[in-house]
Amino acid sequence: MRSTSILPILVWLLPTGAVLAQTTPPTASLTTLTVEKIMRDPAQWIGSAPSNVGWSEDGKRIYFNWNPEKARRDSLYTVAPGGGAIRKVSLADQRALPTTNGEYDQQYARKVYEKDGDIFLLELKSGKTRRVTRTTERETDPAFALQGKLISYTRASNLYTWDPATGETTQRTDFRRGNKPGSGTSDKSDKFLRAQQLALFDVIRQRDQDQKARQRLQKAVARLSPKAIWLGTNTLENLQLSPNGRFVTYRLAQEPSAEKVAIVPSFVTASGFTEDLSTRTKVGAPQTAYELGIYDIGRDTTFVLGYRELKGLDEQPAYRKEYTLRAKAPVAADSAKNASAKKKDKPATELRRVVPYGPYWSDNGQHAFLVIRSSDNKDRWIVSLDPATQKIGLLDRQRDEAWINGPGIGYGAGSVGWLDNQRVWFQSEESGYSHLYTVDVASSQKKALTSGNFEVQKVQLSRDKKLWYLTANKTHPGEQHFYRMPVNGGALTQITTMPGASEVTMSPDEKTLAVRYSYTNKPWELYVMPNKPGAKARQITNSLTEEFKSYPWRDPEVIAIKARDGADVYARLYRPAKAEAQGPAVIFVHGAGYLQNAHKWWSQYSREYMFHNLLVDKGYTVLDIDYRGSAGYGQAVRTGIYRYMGGKDLTDQVDGAKLLAEKYGVSPQRIGIYGGSYGGFITLMAMFTQPEVFKAGAALRSVTDWAHYNHGYTDNILNEPYNDSIAYARSSPIYYADGLKGALLMCHGMVDTNVHFQDIVRLSQRLIELHKENWELAVYPVEDHGFVEPASWTDEYKRILKLFETNLRPGAAVSGSGGN
Structure with missing residues (x-):
């Protein structure tokens, strides 16, 4: 059983003080927001939130990473759950603590x-x-x-x-790299010469016989040692011994032959020379192939598991039919000949490659199951495994014509385990939302333990296996609470009640909760409460500076926008206390695609949140939309961008702009848009394809052509570029650059190893060739994808503010200029 009561990641410490003083020296009040003020180092002027919360194994101490001293990095702190002083953990004490990785025995x-x-x-x-x-x-x-x-x-x-x-x-085991000696094909001339030597010379013949005798003796002795298993060029992963000690299972990974890797030059270096950073391949490059190996110790032999019996393994993605229909029909005169040739030369059924995870053994060691995912990520199978016969039996199949993902599912094995020696538990989006299921390994009977239009986002089985503990957004898509439920399903009992989000870590005896809690305008703090419904939570940390607390940070309204297709799209709305008629507005587009930001807890986009407060102070209305593709709303929203990024995710922004004009008094001629990464991509698509809606846009660290992004992310949404070129053409801004009319600002780090600087350079060249003039590019020589330096953040957001102030204010010209 993997550790569930774990300590936070240990960190190196600065000189240790015995007891933490939580008082902060008085500072000037923050009466007026400026870009320079809000883009300072957050740890220095806001405060550092506690993170990586865990318990000591005896439940007497809570440990967490924190930085109330405004040091260069967080340190490890501890406090008793019943109260008392918060203490920094010394380096000597840190070394004596168990680490986060680990496994408990069945009795804990x-x-x-x-x-x-x-x-x-x-x-x-x-x-x-x-x-x-x-x-x-x-x-x-x-x-x-x-x-x-x-x-x-x-x-x-x-x-x-x-x-x-x-x-x-x-x-x-005795796994060895390379190939077994003598396994290659010898040259015929070598064999001839050896036979000739043995026939001509007695001494050679006698020595050869002696050597063979020694080899027979060595082989007899070797039977007492593990079998030598040669891996060739494969890499070995996940070695496991079966509970009865008879089988060793392992995963073999075959890396593809050397592929061309994108290079990112770093210009500002300590050496004074330009240094190249080797980053990654691009989408469509060959991927690692995986197999599950089984070493039967009793039979002293190895097997590689086959998957031909998997239901749907030969099922091809539905999108390929579009290309079949587009193919030209054969010429009438040759139709009979072509049909005959096709029938004669019909290819064998194509079986998709898969990635196996596991096996996972029941407590009594009598049953095992695997999680198997197709390499195109459109199928996930849960199967029983009999290693003695290498047979698998289907327990559950989840198929998604887009791609498999979601809370508790992810891109690997997901959250899975044994409920008892007969039932497997797992999460699935079968209903449209990620919920908790069990399946009986004998009868294959499946049961949904939770249901409804909400997501189960985290699952933990109690140590006595009588209760489930769940984190879910049952009360509202923008809230996360902690629940308990009987092991066989039933009503969910809500434990936490504070509005916002509660990240819970239970004590080893499951009687006390360490809660990391935040609200929209209140950053994360650590609380402790009894594991009882309605119990009061007691605040442990007080991380915020007086300067930060002196400003009345807004609590934006979470609204639902009715999209053009009838879907409810959630958003944060920031409004001035006295909005001017036909005033300006800005729409913010969060990054990552699959991420939630229109919620009721402290945003990971804290700088953007503060910038929105600044904009509202200046009279702007701000809308922050969880567009299609965002997390927190189920499978349909998650996959709403499949094969068309810049489709529904963009029309959601346009529908948001329409709502601003129709309901909130915003001028439809004075709406700007901005965002980073995926948000930068959407900004480009908005400026290129919706020029009448968006007057100005700031695209930060933007993807401009999805064929140049990585495989793991892009292949799920758009498939491979050589198999689905239509999806890439309609989803990549570089193909639409001719539509630019409004004012465009682009900002990009030059050492971005995620979205490469090459991306924005290619788009810049396209804009130059199209004779566009109303755009500018700001580059940041020392920044990666996520900016670090306060100076870079400040420069970037001063440019964004200037863009909006210049183009969205009532005095700005209504029509675009400088474009063709």
Whole structure:
């Protein structure tokens, strides 16, 4: 059982003070917002929020990362859940703590974990720790084996076990890189010469016989050691010993042959020379191929699992039919000949490649299951596994013609486990929202434990397996609360009640909650409360500076926009206290695509939130939309951008602009738009394809051509560029640049290893060739995708503010200028 009561990531400390003083020296009040003020280092003038919250194994201490001293980085702090002083943890005490990785035994009596490349065993009742390994090599992936009798771990791509009773260490596998000696084809001339030597010379013949005798003896002795398994060029992953000790399972990863990798030049360097940063391939490049291997120790043989029996493995994506229909029909005179040739040369059914995860073993060791995902990410199967026969049996299949994802599902195995020795639990978007399910491995009977138009975003099974603990947005898409539910389903009992979001970490005895809580205009703080419905939460940290608290930060209204297709699209609305008639407005587009920002907790876009307060102070109305593709609203919204980025995600912005004009008194001629990353992409699409709607736009670190972005993100939404060129052509701003009429500002970091600087350079050249004049590009030589330096943030947002002040104020010209 993987650790659920874990400590936060440990950090190096500055000199330690015994007890934290939470008082802040008085500072000047923040009466007027300026770009220079709000873009300062947040840790220095706002305060540092607590993060990475965890419990000690005995439940007597809460640990968290924090930075109330305004140091260069966070440090580790601790407090008793019942109250008392918050103390910084010394480096010596830090070294004695267990780390975040680890696994409990079935009784939650012991925990095994890795620390500094060695393995440790912790007895929870006594608090005593035993060192399992002390080597110069790194040991990883500790686990309990043989029903808790042994500790298993990986060293140098091989599996070892350690017996706590005897202290004996046993090597269980012998994986070797490369090919087995003698497995290649020998040249015929070599064989001829060897035979000739043996026939001509007695001494050579006798020595050859002696060598063969030694090899037979070595082979007999080797039977006592693990079988040598040659990996070739494969990489080994996820080594596991089955509960009965008979099987070792592992995943083989075959990296593609060397592909061309994009280079990002770094111009401002310590050496004074331009240095090249090797980044990534582009979408459509060959990807790693995976197989599940099984080593049957009893039979001393290995197998690679086959998947031909998987239902739908040969099912091709629906979008390909569009290209089939577009193909030209055969000429009438040749139709019969072509039809005959097609029938004769009909290709074999194409089976998609898959990625296996697991196996996951039941507590009694009698059953195992795998999670298998298709490489095109349109299918996820959960299957039972019998390693003795290499047979799999279908337990659940989720298919999405767009792509599989969602809370608790993700892009890997997702949140899965054993409810008991007969039922597997998992999350699925089968209903349109991510919910919790179980399936019986014997009968394949599936049951939904939760349902409704909300998302289950996090799941944890109680230690006694009688209750579920869930985080969900059941009360409102923009709120997250903590719930409990009977193990076999039923009513959800809400535990947390403070409006906003509560990130909960339970104590080991599950009686107390450490809660990281925030609201729209209140950054994250740490609270403690009993694990009871309606219990009062007690605030532990007070992180904010007096300067930050002196300004009346707005609580924007969360509204629902009725989109043109009837969907409800949520947004944050910021309005001036006394809005001028036909005044200006700005629409902000969040990044990442699959991210939620129109919610009721502190935004990860804190700088943008403060900038919106500044804009409202200046008389602007601001709208921040969770457009199609955003997180928090279920499968239909999540996949609403499939094969057309710049489709519904853009029309949601246009519908938002229409609402501003019709309901909130905004001039339809004075609406601007801005955003970064995906938000920058949408800004470009808005300025190029909706020039009558948006007067000015600021596109920051923008994707301009999706064929140049990475594979993992882009392939899910647009498929491969060589298979779905239509999707790329209609989704890439560079193809629409001729439509620019309003004023466009583009900002980009020159060492951006995510959205490469090349992207914006290519678009700039396109604008030059199109003779566009109403655009400018601001470059930031030392910034990656996420800006770090306050000076860069300040320069960027001063330019954005100037763009809007120049083009959206009543005195600005209504029509665009400088374009063709």
